[in-house]
Amino acid sequence: MKSLIKCFMYMTLIIVLSFALPRLIPGSPLFAMAEDISSVGNMTKDALKAFEKYYSPELPLLEQFIKYLRNLFNLDFGYSFYYKMSVIQLIKERVGWTFLLSFSSIVLSSITGIFLGIKSGLKGKESKLLVSVFMSIQAIPTFLLAAIFQITIAYKSKLLPATGAYTVGARFGQSGYILDVIEHMILPLFVLVISQIPPIYLFAKNSTANVKKEQFVKMASYLNINKRDIYFKYILKNITPELLGRLNIQFILAITGSIFVEAVFSYPGLGQLLRSAISYRDYPLLQGILLICCTYGIIVNFIFELIALRNIKRC
């Protein structure tokens, strides 16, 4: 299948890029080591040692690459300087929270956005205010939205917890744990959903309005077909292919949004991991997160392509 080949191609490209670029970027310690310039000033001695062990810059480039590939196949992403754990272990621990947050947000924002979008698209008149509000929200960077809500609701009015996924000390299985998790999830989830609804709402609205203008929709009215049937069989069925494409992007948006929201709310997912990785220049961890995110994007894209193909095949 063509899509599978494309998928592998992308993965290969990403792996090669993630190997090559750090070594090419001036200022990167790998670049410095390759050039033997000692401008690796910002790393501690420990970090440097662990770095050398993983990246083996003393080996020729080809051997480095082979070692890199072998490590990847064994899921060895190296050792995090800061957390003193293997990267893959760290990711395994945190990724669950990220998925919890992002998938909940996708479900909520998609359902709301599509529903509202279709409703607006079917109405002849435009609600300019709603559109403007949504466009404004969409324009604001996610981390800013998160920070604003954190300040107003968590810090100033103290309505909801400001950080974390659960109150410190709470354990799974304890009574009230789930409620605690939910309480901590409300604010980050809320911000995520708010940041994701505008694009999908606007898209659904425009798609619906465009389909509605089509001749065959008018004809359905002339034939006296039920309104409900028109909504589902005519309009929904015809916006589905475009909507799927948009949903693909929403999935990616969810992950990147989640990263920022987690960073602001100190939610223990990949986002917070990324934040410390950047602060402490924890390169193995950075690389691991990058590879995971890219793989996620490629797989999601692959799945959506399959769905789209099936959709076309059916008729």
Added chain:
Amino acid sequence: MITVENLKIIYNKKTIIYPNIHIKNNEFVGLYGKSGCGKTSLLEALFGLDFQGDLEYDKCTINDVDIKELDSRKYDYISYCPQFSQNAFNPKISVTEHIRLTLKGNGLKYNIDEVTALMERLGLNSNLLNYFPHMLSGGQKQRLILLMAVLKRPKLLVLDEPSSAIDLITLRNMVEFLTSFKGKLTIIMVAHQKVLLEKVADRIIIL
């Protein structure tokens, strides 16, 4: 059934004045005129949805109801087949589904025998039922639209150029088909070929 007196339609910066028209129940009336003389505008104004032009008239009623007061419920008893039959099909559903939905919307049951019989009379093969719109030819689409329009048992059938994509052989089928409905319901048909109208219509109005 339809009364039009002193109608003026202003659309796209053009003003068209229409002759008075009275159409009785169960009449078969043909509308004939050169292109651009306002046939389609008249049909759209009377029977379409969201007509964008302005109307001025002394009287304009369908079944003694002023057309301004009619909404989409008029399609309970009117079947309007506009000129764009080519694009009248939902690309995502099959022909059977189209027919089924039409019948459902009008509270009628789906009777496969009735449907196939009608299809035969129009020269349509019954295996077309499983086709999707992109597999149909222009002529097939036009005839299927006519089929669905008739299936929903209207009191008034309005056809705008129903034969433009049809070859002469199949045209005969259509003539027989339309003639068989004469007297049973009111039919208004717009066509380019005067000869066709003379064959089927009770009278012809020239615009």
Added chain:
Amino acid sequence: MLNSFKQLSKTKKASIIILVVFLLVAIFSKFLMPYSHEDISHSRLLEPSKKHLLGTDEIGHDIFSLLIYGFRITIFTAIISGFFTTLIGTSLAYIAAYYGRSVKMIISEIANLFVVVPEIVMIMFFSSLARPKLIYTIMAIVFFSWPKVYKIALFKIMNYMEKNKVKYTLLIKGNWFDVLKKLLPDILPLMSTFFVLQCNRAVMYESSLSFFGIGDPLKKTWGKLIRAALDYEDLYYDNTFLWYLIPPVLCLILFVISLTFLSSENGED
């Protein structure tokens, strides 16, 4: 030009006015800053006063000067990033459209890759690796943003080429320069839309990067200012956030929203 301005919708007019004002502040920032942005000789954590319109931060900078300097740096970054992203994206799209076949396929697949993966993560990864200079941040942004421009530009250019196929086939007997000249009147409005869009994206990326602590610490964009404010521990203790955090946030939001409304086609009208 003034006539076409008058024809625009109210929001677009407002957006243009805001952006022009911002641009003017950026250009004349040197004259508008009461003190140098590097001057840390003031007393720390002063409240707003006549001498310090927005007070001072915990190191001793005058916040108002920092804000004005932020105008210059942020807008400069946005414009440069937007410009090069648009240039590279559209040029590659034209090359792909003109030469077609394998050239188009190779470039398109590479571009596709960058659309599929979350580009912000890539940008963060690579700019955190590089030396913390502004130029590298800009390069990272441009490097991962051009694919989005490329995709749409390719689509539109191919459409234009299809439309006037006869005209162009005659010209394809000529070289790529002639074809480009013919395409230019159609492409230029497209490029200006891209430019505005990409400036918008660049600001978002840059402020997100700053939020994570990536970027040139000497070139204090609004993003960096916001980050500095958020790092300050007692930000919410009294009302410090009102003059430390809120101003750069407002500027950023206003700038980004104006850019968004300017580049929107389906917003109002």
